[in-house]
Amino acid sequence: xxxxxxxxxxxxxxxxxxxxxxxxxxxxxxxxxxxxxxxxxxxxxxxxxxxxxxxxxxxxxxxxxxxxxxxxxxxxxxxxxxxxxxxxxxxxxxxxxxxxxxxxxxxxxxxxxxxxxxxxxxxxxxxxxxxxxxxxxxxxxxxxxxxxxxxxxxxxxxxxxxxxxxxxxxxxxxxxxxxxxxxxxxxxxxxxxxxxxxxxxxxxxxxxxxxxxxxxxxxxxxxxxxxxxxxxxxxxxxxxxxxxxxxxxxxxxxxxxxxxxxxxxxxxxxxxxx
Amino acid sequence: xxxxxxxxxxxxxxxxxxxxxxxxxxxxxxxxxxxxxxxxxxxxxxxxxxxxxxxxxxxxxxxxxxxxxxxxxxxxxxxxxxxxxxxxxxxxxxxxxxxxxxxxxxxxxxxxxxxxxxxxxxxxxxxxxxxxxxxxxxxxxxxxxxxxxxxxxxxxxxxxxxxxxxxxxxxxxxxxxxxxxxxxxxxxxxxxxxxxxxxxxxxxxxxxxxxxxxxxxxxxxxxxxxxxxxxxxxxxxxxxxxxxxxxxxxxxxxxxxxxxxxxxxxxxxxxxxxxxxxxxxxxxxxxxxxxxxxxxxxxxxxxxxxxxxxxxxxxxxxxxxxxxxxxxxxxxxxxxxxxxxxxxxxxxxxxxxxxxx
Amino acid sequence: xxxxxxxxxxxxxxxxxxxxxxxxxxxxxxxxxxxxxxxxxxxxxxxxxxxxxxxxxxxxxxxxxxxxxxxxxxxxxxxxxxxxxxxxxxxxxxxxxxxxxxxxxxxxxxxxxxxxxxxxxxxxxxxxxxxxxxxxxxxxxxxxxxxxxxxxxxxxxxxxxxxxxxxxxxxxxxxxxxxxxxxxxxxxxxxxxxxxxxxxxxxxxxxxxxxxxxxxxxxxxxxxxxxxxxxxxxxxxxxxxxxxxxxxxxxxxxxxxxxxxxxxxxxxxxxxxxxxxxxxxxxxxxxxxxxxxxxxxxxxxxxxxxxxxxxxxxxxxxxxxxxxxxxxxxxxxxxxxxxxxxxxxxxxxxxxxxxxxxxxxxx
Numbered sequence: 001x002x003x004x005x006x007x008x009x010x011x012x013x014x015x016x017x018x019x020x021x022x023x024x025x026x027x028x029x030x031x032x033x034x035x036x037x038x039x040x041x042x043x044x045x046x047x048x049x050x051x052x053x054x055x056x057x058x059x060x061x062x063x064x065x066x067x068x069x070x071x072x073x074x075x076x077x078x079x080x081x082x083x084x085x086x087x088x089x090x091x092x093x094x095x096x097x098x099x100x101x102x103x104x105x106x107x108x109x110x111x112x113x114x115x116x117x118x119x120x121x122x123x124x125x126x127x128x129x130x131x132x133x134x135x136x137x138x139x140x141x142x143x144x145x146x147x148x149x150x151x152x153x154x155x156x157x158x159x160x161x162x163x164x165x166x167x168x169x170x171x172x173x174x175x176x177x178x179x180x181x182x183x184x185x186x187x188x189x190x191x192x193x194x195x196x197x198x199x200x201x202x203x204x205x206x207x208x209x210x211x212x213x214x215x216x217x218x219x220x221x222x223x224x225x226x227x228x229x230x231x232x233x234x235x236x237x238x239x240x241x242x243x244x245x246x247x248x249x250x251x252x253x254x255x256x257x258x259x260x261x262x263x264x265x266x267x268x269x270x271x272x273x274x
Numbered sequence: 275x276x277x278x279x280x281x282x283x284x285x286x287x288x289x290x291x292x293x294x295x296x297x298x299x300x301x302x303x304x305x306x307x308x309x310x311x312x313x314x315x316x317x318x319x320x321x322x323x324x325x326x327x328x329x330x331x332x333x334x335x336x337x338x339x340x341x342x343x344x345x346x347x348x349x350x351x352x353x354x355x356x357x358x359x360x361x362x363x364x365x366x367x368x369x370x371x372x373x374x375x376x377x378x379x380x381x382x383x384x385x386x387x388x389x390x391x392x393x394x395x396x397x398x399x400x401x402x403x404x405x406x407x408x409x410x411x412x413x414x415x416x417x418x419x420x421x422x423x424x425x426x427x428x429x430x431x432x433x434x435x436x437x438x439x440x441x442x443x444x445x446x447x448x449x450x451x452x453x454x455x456x457x458x459x460x461x462x463x464x465x466x467x468x469x470x471x472x473x474x475x476x477x478x479x480x481x482x483x484x485x486x487x488x489x490x491x492x493x494x495x496x497x498x499x500x501x502x503x504x505x506x507x508x509x510x511x512x513x514x515x516x517x518x519x520x521x522x523x524x525x526x527x528x529x530x531x532x533x534x535x536x537x538x539x540x541x542x543x544x545x546x547x548x549x550x551x552x553x554x555x556x557x558x559x560x561x562x563x564x565x566x567x568x569x570x571x572x573x574x575x576x577x578x579x580x581x582x583x584x585x586x587x588x589x590x591x592x593x594x595x596x597x598x599x600x601x602x603x604x605x606x607x608x609x610x611x612x613x614x615x616x617x618x619x620x621x622x623x624x625x626x627x628x629x630x631x
Numbered sequence: 632x633x634x635x636x637x638x639x640x641x642x643x644x645x646x647x648x649x650x651x652x653x654x655x656x657x658x659x660x661x662x663x664x665x666x667x668x669x670x671x672x673x674x675x676x677x678x679x680x681x682x683x684x685x686x687x688x689x690x691x692x693x694x695x696x697x698x699x700x701x702x703x704x705x706x707x708x709x710x711x712x713x714x715x716x717x718x719x720x721x722x723x724x725x726x727x728x729x730x731x732x733x734x735x736x737x738x739x740x741x742x743x744x745x746x747x748x749x750x751x752x753x754x755x756x757x758x759x760x761x762x763x764x765x766x767x768x769x770x771x772x773x774x775x776x777x778x779x780x781x782x783x784x785x786x787x788x789x790x791x792x793x794x795x796x797x798x799x800x801x802x803x804x805x806x807x808x809x810x811x812x813x814x815x816x817x818x819x820x821x822x823x824x825x826x827x828x829x830x831x832x833x834x835x836x837x838x839x840x841x842x843x844x845x846x847x848x849x850x851x852x853x854x855x856x857x858x859x860x861x862x863x864x865x866x867x868x869x870x871x872x873x874x875x876x877x878x879x880x881x882x883x884x885x886x887x888x889x890x891x892x893x894x895x896x897x898x899x900x901x902x903x904x905x906x907x908x909x910x911x912x913x914x915x916x917x918x919x920x921x922x923x924x925x926x927x928x929x930x931x932x933x934x935x936x937x938x939x940x941x942x943x944x945x946x947x948x949x950x951x952x953x954x955x956x957x958x959x960x961x962x963x964x965x966x967x968x969x970x971x972x973x974x975x976x977x978x979x980x981x982x983x984x985x986x987x988x989x990x991x992x993x994x
Contacts, residue, residue, distance in 0.1 A: 164713060164715065166711045166713050166715040167715050167717060169677070169680075169682045169702070169709075169711070169715065170709070170711060170715040170716075170717075170778070171717075171728070171732075172681075172682065172701070172702040172703050173680060173682075173702055173703065173707065173708060173709050174703075174728045174729040174732050174735075174778070174782075175703050175729055175732030175733060175734030175735045175782070176703065176732045176733070177701075177703065177733070178701075180732075180733075185717060188719050189717075189718065189719055446870070447864065447870065450869065450870060453931070454928065454929050454931070454940050454947070457929045457931065458928060458929050458962070461929070461962055462962075475933075478931070478932040478933065478934065479931030479932055479933065479938070480931070498932040499932065499954070502932070502934055502935075515934060516798060516934070517798075517799075517802050518798070518799045518802070557935075559934070559935055574806055574807075574809075574810045575805075575806040575807070575809035575810045576809075577805065577806070577809070577830070577831030577832070578830070578831075578850065579827060579830045579831060580830060580850060580851070580854045580866075580867075581867060581868075581910070581912050584802070584806075584831070586803075586806035586810075595803070595806065597802065597806075608809070608810060608815065
């Protein structure tokens with residue numbers, strides 16, 4: 001028998017860790033509920049108010065935060081959807097068939113993830129200006145493929161590789177075409193993987209900062225950049241930034257909670273060969 | 275050499291929050307000196323637990339283990355003088371075969387170096403390992419590994435030898451030769467031996483007596499012939515024999531026959547009260563295709579295996595098919611009509627499975 | 632339909648799976664491909680099905696080259712050793728899958744009847760609502776077989792369909808498989824490593840080894856005229872005795888220590904190193920034949936009969952005796968087993984890695 005910690009000690013340790021890890025979040029929440037005059041006080045004074053939220057969501061500072069929020073949703077969902085449409089067949093093909101140069105191709109795709117975004121941002125900016133993609137949804141969805149596509153292809157590839165090819169072979173002999181075998185057999189079996197990778201890709205797309213910072217100005221700007229605009233002007237309005245940041249956490253959080261069931265299964269399913 | 279006795283041996287596993295599991299429930303068994311007893315049963319019947327308790331690898335919940343008349347129940351494994359050959363060989367990979375064999379002797383630290391060398395050479399000669407004494411386990415065939423495992427168990431002249439599924443990892447060819455060697459060596463050296471196995475063929479061919487275990491208790495104890503010819507329960511009948519015995523549900527008739535269906539009746543070997551539900555057991559080799567008399571049947575399939583054949587027959591109104599061993603020359607076609615007659619027949623209570631003989 | 636493979640080669644990286652394989656399966660026959668694991672059995676099946684593309688050679692079905700024909704257009708149904716059941720669909724949906732495909736589509740009601748009939752035949756009628764994950768291996772194997780039988784096929788390709796069943800169920804399913812009308816009428820290529828299955832089921836048997844067919848023939852061809860010692864060893868329980876020795880000047884066989892001498896059924900050049908094969912059931916303690924002198928090594932109960940291993944000089948000869956014949960035999964008792972020369976098979980001696988070929992007229 002292994003010796004285990006006594007129950008109360010384990011509980012105490014957990015509480016300590018809980019407090020430690022949630023402290024920054026709590027600080028943010030408190031900050032967002034403070035009135036403007038208590039922001040810079042050196043002793044702790046706190047009169048909760050929803051003023052900051054009203055200001056941020058009402059757009060009264062001249063910053064259309066609700067629109068940024070909508071932009072983020074459109075751009076992130078669009079980026080994930082495009083990555084799935086393009087990436088799932090790519091992942092499947094790369095898991096099932098080896099051809100000359102296929103490994104190089106996969107590596108090149110992955111290398112998009114190690115290259116710092118800053119190295120490509122200036123040429124992209126010039127290109128986008130010339131192509132008329134600057135500050136458009138299309139442009140953002142496209143550029144975010146650098147972030148989401150490698151993720152989708154690499155993660156989904158391992159899911160497909162773990163599926164026995166004999167399942168699709170059985171479908172071929174049942175009388176289905178290769179395309180039908182993919183849609184009817186392979187795809188339903190990697191649903192947990194699709195859920196996991198969609199969430200991850202969504203979070204990465206949602207949180208991306210550099211691309212919207214340089215490649216959008218007003219029309220297609222997203223929350224990450226938008227939240228910071230409250231810091232501009234004569235004095236930084238930290239409570240507004242905090243409120244905006246907290247509001248912008250909501251969609252990924254909701255998404256994670258709704259697909260949690262798949263996620264737990266999904267994250268282990270792909271890794272462990274049954 | 276000395277005998278081995280188990281008295282009321284019990285093992286119960288208790289774990290918090292779960293009902294206690296009785297793995298072995300009151301086993302009584304006595305082995306004569308030099309006897310090879312087969313402990314036969316399906317997985318989970320308690321045979322391996324029993325072996326581990328005898329070896330001292332598992333604590334005893336209740337009862338007593340005696341070797342040569344003296345209780346060893348309280349003694350740790352290393353003070354019982356029992357040799358064990360394990361299913362997975364349990365050899366030390368970095369040591370050569372000779373070192374593996376010497377290891378057990380040195381661990382006891384009572385043999386002089388020359389003595390060890392002499393004993394290793396002696397046992398290696400006996401089990402046919404002389405040529406591979408300097409090899410390491412990884413380089414050996416599975417049959418050789420099992421012989422090293424056996425030699426290591428034998429080298430310290432144990433009072434009792436325990437064999438835990440010794441042939442299960444060998445391929446067919448090695449299994450045949452190793453099985454014969456094992457039997458011959460056991461006969462020559464005369465160790466009191468328990469062989470644990472789930473393979474009825476192995477138990478029949480090796481053992482002097484067989485104890486068939488089920489759910490932690492002995493279902494039947496007897497010589498291979500007794501077990502094969504007079505199974506005490508339907509379970510034993512079903513577990514021993516290949517192809518398996520036919521067990522057909524029936525009802526006893528007033529005229530001393532069993533009614534398998536409206537039209538099919540078979541004479542019973544013993545009187546059974548009319549109306550009693552029974553299981554009629556007939557081994558495939560005790561059924562014969564006859565010309566005139568016998569029960570009419572339809573051939574479902576016939577498999578000519580050249581040394582013999584296996585016919586699967588359907589009887590009128592009987593759900594289960596009848597498996598019959600045929601001669602090597604017989605060829606039967608699908609749907610052919612034949613007649614079949616039974617020789618030695620067994621009858622079991624349909625509820626308890628006990629033989630009604 | 633008939634299936635023909637001509638000089639088919641296939642390798643995966645450095646491992647050669649098929650090394651010039653030739654195979655002819657005739658219209659309507661049940662052909663068993665027997666070989667150890669890794670011999671290329673599954674690759675052969677998948678090549679016929681069109682799931683693997685041969686590196687060289689041709690696959691013909693009914694005389695037509697299948698080079699560019701997709702699996703779903705070959706008209707074959709295959710049962711995979713891994714079952715390949717769709718884990719996300721119920722047993723019913725697995726079984727009905729071929730009947731919903733564009734090529735074999737049936738109206739829903741007809742499909743339901745068809746599935747019901749096949750499920751009944753295989754004794755899985757009560758499992759239709761279960762998911763594959765809830766089934767035992769034996770049940771899965773029967774569902775996999777059902778998916779093959781449910782639809783019209785011109786040939787069945789079955790990959791070890793009984794290998795995961797316990798002995799009793801395997802025996803039962805073997806008989807049932809033989810009795811199924813569709814199987815009796817349809818060309819079937821059946822892959823197994825179990826020689827009993829091959830003998831029981833095959834109209835003809837092909838023995839495959841290292842990606843090549845070693846011998847093709849009826850069960851009698853293979854039993855009485857095995858191509859080499861390894862084919863001889865593969866069939867029969869207890870296994871065939873193979874006794875090493877050489878041919879003497881007078882044309883008899885003699886073991887190296889001279890303790891065992893036998894007349895041979897055919898003429899072999901003096902001095903040839905040979906292995907003489909005789910099946911244990913062809914040696915008897917009481918019958919007619921050439922008598923040998925030896926001692927009992929061990930006796931083993933086989934049920935109603937007894938296997939007696941006799942030591943003759945340095946060699947062991949095993950034989951099957953009745954209980955009466957073996958009664959009272961103890962180790963080291965002298966015995967005189969009899970062998971009939973017409974039961975002897977003569978092989979060239981095995982060389983490193985190459986089993987000795989049978990000497991005599993080829994089948």
